[in-house]
Amino acid sequence: MIKIDNIVLPDFPLLLAPMEDVSDPPFRVVCKDNGADLMYTEFISSEGLINDTAKCRKRLDIFDEERPVGIQIFGGDEGKLGMAATIVDMIKPDLLDINFGCPIKGIVSKGAGSGVLKDIDLMVRLTAACVKATNLPVTVKTRLGWDDHTKNIEEVAERLQDVGIKALAIHGRTRCQMYKGTADWELIAKVKNNPRIHIPIFGNGDIDSPQKALEYKDRYGVDGIMIGRAAIGYPWIFREVKHYIRTGELLPAPTLAERVDVCKRQLRKSLQWRGSESGVYAMRRHYISYLKGLPEFALFRKRLVSTDDPLEVEAVLDDLLIAYRGFEFEQTPIELINYHENCSL
Numbered sequence: 001m002i003k004i005d006n007i008v009l010p011d012f013p014l015l016l017a018p019m020e021d022v023s024d025p026p027f028r029v030v031c032k033d034n035g036a037d038l039m040y041t042e043f044i045s046s047e048g049l050i051n052d053t054a055k056c057r058k059r060l061d062i063f064d065e066e067r068p069v070g071i072q073i074f075g076g077d078e079g080k081l082g083m084a085a086t087i088v089d090m091i092k093p094d095l096l097d098i099n100f101g102c103p104i105k106g107i108v109s110k111g112a113g114s115g116v117l118k119d120i121d122l123m124v125r126l127t128a129a130c131v132k133a134t135n136l137p138v139t140v141k142t143r144l145g146w147d148d149h150t151k152n153i154e155e156v157a158e159r160l161q162d163v164g165i166k167a168l169a170i171h172g173r174t175r176c177q178m179y180k181g182t183a184d185w186e187l188i189a190k191v192k193n194n195p196r197i198h199i200p201i202f203g204n205g206d207i208d209s210p211q212k213a214l215e216y217k218d219r220y221g222v223d224g225i226m227i228g229r230a231a232i233g234y235p236w237i238f239r240e241v242k243h244y245i246r247t248g249e250l251l252p253a254p255t256l257a258e259r260v261d262v263c264k265r266q267l268r269k270s271l272q273w274r275g276s277e278s279g280v281y282a283m284r285r286h287y288i289s290y291l292k293g294l295p296e297f298a299l300f301r302k303r304l305v306s307t308d309d310p311l312e313v314e315a316v317l318d319d320l321l322i323a324y325r326g327f328e329f330e331q332t333p334i335e336l337i338n339y340h341e342n343c344s345l
């Protein structure tokens with residue numbers, strides 16, 4: 001078992017990475033159903049929290065069924081980040097996570113996200129301000145460093161541990177890499193193997209199959225793995241990784257019934273959380289990936305995305321079960337998207 005302060009996780013936990021516009025409560029619920037051991041909200045701006053913007057307030061929503069869950073915040077100002085931590089404290093998530101990894105220019109230019117990687121003293125002060133402001137366990141998610149010349153994650157890990165963080169998730173890229181190249185897990189392993197480090201170290205970056213997850217577990221010795229892009233459109237990745245680690249065998253691809261169940265479950269949560277109209281609307285982008293592989297799906301897809309009536313959506317999903325009875329999905333490789341590919345540094 002792995003402990004983050006008082007949070008007990010199973011051996012080699014699988015974490016759903018925080019992802020803006022992805023890791024909302026409806027999506028988190030289906031990842032939890034499929035084996036995610038710890039999940040996070042989308043990142044939330046500390047300024048937005050203090051100003052109580054509707055977007056930020058909504059992102060604070062967490063539900064008991066998804067616990068343990070962390071709320072992730074970002075910001076480049078100690079006072080404001082500390083205040084945001086106090087607000088998060090009142091929501092009572094299981095932990096508070098600080099984002100020091102986001103590479104997006106608009107955030108970095110304000111000295112937040114991975115922008116903080118250029119000023120480790122500030123990063124330490126920001127973290128200390130959060131630890132002081134909340135009773136929650138504070139964790140950090142970051143990258144290896146700013147660029148190839150400043151891969152200072154080993155120093156960062158020690159200093160953040162010294163000011164009280166309870167776990168560290170490391171995306172094995174620098175900020176300047178954005179999503180280019182491959183994640184460097186050697187350096188993540190170095191942090192893990194540093195005898196000074198006693199907090200859990202979670203590896204993140206490019207896990208896209210059960211085989212890779214097991215290989216990286218064995219090779220790099222991290223305490224657990226955080227999975228991001230591979231879960232988008234495929235929440236079954238968690239159960240597949242777990243099964244493979246436990247048995248050395250690959251699970252068959254999810255059946256049609258399982259896929260329809262996930263669609264319905266996420267739809268219902270989406271309706272509950274967003275309300276009927278936007279709940280139905282928000283689900284539309286998911287059907288194509290959840291049901292990928294069905295031949296001649298276009299007509300059903302059109303029906304799924306052209307109604308505003310949730311009961312009608314469920315009826316179409318039931319029709320699918322009849323129309324494709326006996327259909328067996330093939331296990332296909334997961335493609336990881338290179339986000340921010342055309343983003344200027």
Ligand SMILES: Cc1cc2nc3c(=O)[nH]c(=O)nc-3n(C[C@H](O)[C@H](O)[C@H](O)COP(=O)(O)O)c2cc1C
Pocket residue numbers: 017018019020021022041042043072099101102141171204205206207226227228229230336339
């Ligand atoms: C669409 C998208 C949104 C993301 N949003 C966040 C975020 O809000 N907070 C964060 O710490 N990282 C965010 N990330 C980074 C992921 O958490 C993760 O570190 C990264 O995708 C690498 O892991 P992967 O290779 O498993 O996808 C985001 C990534 C993607 C693809």
